Amino acid sequence: MxxxxxxxxxxxxxxxxTEKFTLYNTAAYIRLSVEDNKKRGxxxxxxxxxxxxxxxxxxxxxxxxVYIDNGITGTHFERPAxxxxxxxxxxxxxxxxxxxxxxxxxxxxxxxxxYIEKYLxxxxxxxxxxxxxxxxxxxxxxxxxxxxNMVNEVYSLDIGKKIKAQAQQSVKSxxxxxxxxxxxxxxxxxxxxxxIMDPETAPIVKQIFEWAAEKVGKNDIVRCLNExxxxxxxxxxxxxxIINYRNLKGNGKWQxxxxxxxxxxxxYVGDMTQGKHKSINHKQYDVKPEEWITVPNTxxxxxxxxxxxAAQSGLKQVASxxxxxxxxxxxxxxxxxxxxxxxxxxxxxxxxNGSGIYYFHCISNSRIVKGxxxxxxxxxxxxxxxxxxILRVKSEVITGKWLKFQREYKTLxxxxxxxxxxxxxxxxxxxxxxxxxxxxxxxxVKKILTGDEYFKLKSGYETKIKADIDKIGRLENDxxxxxxxxxxxxxxxxxxxxxxxxxxxxRDIISNLVDKIDVNSDKxxxxxxSFQDEFAGISGVAAYE
Numbered sequence: 012m013x014x015x016x017x018x019x020x021x022x023x024x025x026x027x028x029t030e031k032f033t034l035y036n037t038a039a040y041i042r043l044s045v046e047d048n049k050k051r052g053x054x055x056x057x058x059x060x061x062x063x064x065x066x067x068x069x070x071x072x073x074x075x076x077v078y079i080d081n082g083i084t085g086t087h088f089e090r091p092a093x094x095x096x097x098x099x100x101x102x103x104x105x106x107x108x109x110x111x112x113x114x115x116x117x118x119x120x121x122x123x124x125x126y127i128e129k130y131l132x133x134x135x136x137x138x139x140x141x142x143x144x145x146x147x148x149x150x151x152x153x154x155x156x157x158x159x160n161m162v163n164e165v166y167s168l169d170i171g172k173k174i175k176a177q178a179q180q181s182v183k184s185x186x187x188x189x190x191x192x193x194x195x196x197x198x199x200x201x202x203x204x205x206x207i208m209d210p211e212t213a214p215i216v217k218q219i220f221e222w223a224a225e226k227v228g229k230n231d232i233v234r235c236l237n238e239x240x241x242x243x244x245x246x247x248x249x250x251x252x253i254i255n256y257r258n259l260k261g262n263g264k265w266q267x268x269x270x271x272x273x274x275x276x277x278x279y280v281g282d283m284t285q286g287k288h289k290s291i292n293h294k295q296y297d298v299k300p301e302e303w304i305t306v307p308n309t310x311x312x313x314x315x316x317x318x319x320x321a322a323q324s325g326l327k328q329v330a331s332x333x334x335x336x337x338x339x340x341x342x343x344x345x346x347x348x349x350x351x352x353x354x355x356x357x358x359x360x361x362x363x364n365g366s367g368i369y370y371f372h373c374i375s376n377s378r379i380v381k382g383x384x385x386x387x388x389x390x391x392x393x394x395x396x397x398x399x400x401i402l403r404v405k406s407e408v409i410t411g412k413w414l415k416f417q418r419e420y421k422t423l424x425x426x427x428x429x430x431x432x433x434x435x436x437x438x439x440x441x442x443x444x445x446x447x448x449x450x451x452x453x454x455x456v457k458k459i460l461t462g463d464e465y466f467k468l469k470s471g472y473e474t475k476i477k478a479d480i481d482k483i484g485r486l487e488n489d490x491x492x493x494x495x496x497x498x499x500x501x502x503x504x505x506x507x508x509x510x511x512x513x514x515x516x517x518r519d520i521i522s523n524l525v526d527k528i529d530v531n532s533d534k535x536x537x538x539x540x541s542f543q544d545e546f547a548g549i550s551g552v553a554a555y556e
Contacts, residue, residue: 034449035107035137036075037066038096042115044084055081058111064480065109065141067441068473070448075105085118088126100134107137113145182285185306189285191253193278194244195313206278206310213313215241216279220314223274224321228329229267230377236265237379244269264379274326277305280319281312342369345518346394346528353531355384361391368392371530385532394528395516397536402524403514405540406507413504427493430486437479437486444472444479 039062043055059077066072076099078092099105108131110116116138117123131138131147138147181188186204195216199205215236222232236243243265248254277284286304288295314322341363350359352373359371369391375384448469455465506520526541 033071035072036105037072037107037109038075038099038105039063039066039077040093040096040108040110040116041077042080042083042085042090042093042110044082053111053115055079058115060480060484061111061141062109064477065139067445067476067480068448070445070452072107072109075099085114085116088117088122100131100136106135107139109139109141111140112142113140116140182304183306185283185309187283187285187309191248193276194247194273195279196310206283208311208313212244212247216273216313217318219270219273220279220318220322223270223323223325224318226325226329229270229326230374232270233265233267233378234381238381241265267378271326274322277319278310279313280316281310282307283309343518345516345521346371346391347518349521349525350394350528350530352384352387353529353535353537354387357384359387359530387530387532387534389530389534389536393534394530394536398516398521398525398528398538399510399514401538402507402510406511409504409507413500416500423493427490430490434483434486437483441476441479444476448472 039059041055041058041062043053043058063074066074078096080090080092083090096105096108108116113123117126127138127147139145181204187198187206188204192198192206192209195209195213196206197209199207219232219236222235242250243263245254246263273279282305284303284305286302287298289298290296344361346361348358350371351357352359352375355373355375357373357375360374361369361371363369370388371391371394372388373384373386376382376386451460451465451468451472454460455462460468502523506523510516510520524540525538527539529537529539531537
């Protein structure tokens with residue numbers, strides 16, 4: 012036992028309350044809603060890691076259990092794991108709750124305030140929010156600021172409701188509330204809710220309607236615009252500072268879906284239709300057409316109502332003519348988003364001729380500019396045959412690698428078992444060092460150690476604990492990665508074995524095995540498989556080619 016020192020005794024003034032060491036049975040509460048899935052810092056693993064590290068370096072906290080509500084909003088407290096935690100509080104199993112931050116506990120400020128300020132204190136339950144530096148046992152923990160934040164949340168919700176109500180009223184009044192005006196219009200410099208014609212793009216919009224009324228197909232309209240070097244709506248908006256994000260301009264060329272969107276938009280006859288989407292919990296949802304809000308004659312029209320109707324009719328007639336030639340339903344495109352032009356890199360378009368034969372061809376020359384690509388055309392059956400031939404060859408190699416891996420599996424599994432043993436040893440080290448920290452705290456209370464001695468020794472144990480926790484995390488990731496790769500490779504083996512018995516490709520097989528297919532102008536096919544290095548990932552053996 013360490014020598015009792017009287018140096019710096021005034022640094023360790025202890026009240027009668029601190030002379031009693033309290034060990035808290037601690038609940039680690041973790042919550043992740045659907046909206047939080049994209050927030051890396053709020054993932055289940057991150058929350059768990061932060062809480063475990065905090066508990067590990069605080070000897071007065073002992074983890075009782077982990078309570079996880081996954082995919083559940085924080086706006087209410089009707090959550091299974093939360094209810095289980097309350098049940099354990101009522102049965103005196105836990106007397107402390109630790110969360111990553113206050114938002115993980117709850118986003119309903121009123122109910123959260125009730126639990127933190129009323130319910131938990133009445134049950135003598137300590138509450139800690141780690142990253143908010145919030146601890147109900149610490150009067151200097153910033154509790155006033157945290158509670159103000161909760162009040163601000165209620166205030167923000169109220170303001171949000173008022174803003175939505177004002178926006179709804181503006182829509183009903185025919186005011187434009189979008190951030191970006193439709194192509195062909197600008198926002199009035201005097202009133203941002205008023206649309207005025209854009210002299211540069213309004214004539215282009217009118218020309219598009221005239222072409223459609225003359226029964227010119229969307230493909231031909233797109234090609235004419237691209238050949239004339241007319242900027243697409245997104246590129247034009249970026250060039251003029253209307254949008255600032257480069258990724259919004261796409262490939263910079265006109266597309267058929269853009270033409271379709273323009274021709275069907277009644278904003279060009281002077282009407283304002285809004286409310287097509289609504290936001291719920293920060294997510295956009297489509298609204299039924301019968302619920303849209305349309306206000307007529309709110310701004311100057313680019314096209315007449317007669318031309319607008321003629322354009323709709325022209326589009327339908329072109330589409331109807333095409334549909335009448337397709338007497339049979341199309342079969343599934345198993346190569347969708349997987350097959351590309353080896354010349355220009357664009358997706359190959361799947362089409363069927365009058366004899367019912369499917370083929371892939373590059374449409375860059377018809378959609379973008381003539382001469383943009385040397386052109387590619389190949390029968391779908393040729394692609395299927397080529398992929399099957401390659402898979403038959405690779406199946407022998409894959410099966411051989413799998414058999415070799417199975418012979419080595421025991422050695423590889425022994426390595427994984429060794430990692431499990433190391434994790435158990437590290438956990439024992441953590442428990443031992445936590446015990447030492449508890450003893451240090453007791454010695455501090457008994458004035459066997461000075462404050463300086465306590466904090467110096469405590470820091471050393473904390474460093475060891477953190478190092479062990481980090482190493483456990485790395486080992487656990489290695490174990491998960493190993494099992495994941497083994498399962499992935501097993502799926503590959505089973506798939507190619509099934510192809511031997513039933514040589515038929517499906518959408519699922521292509522999605523699982525093929526990463527990309529490039530077809531060159533001479534009909535040479537280059538297939539990139541997604542399982543190129545699967546075996547190397549789990550055994551260190553060179554990838555099979």
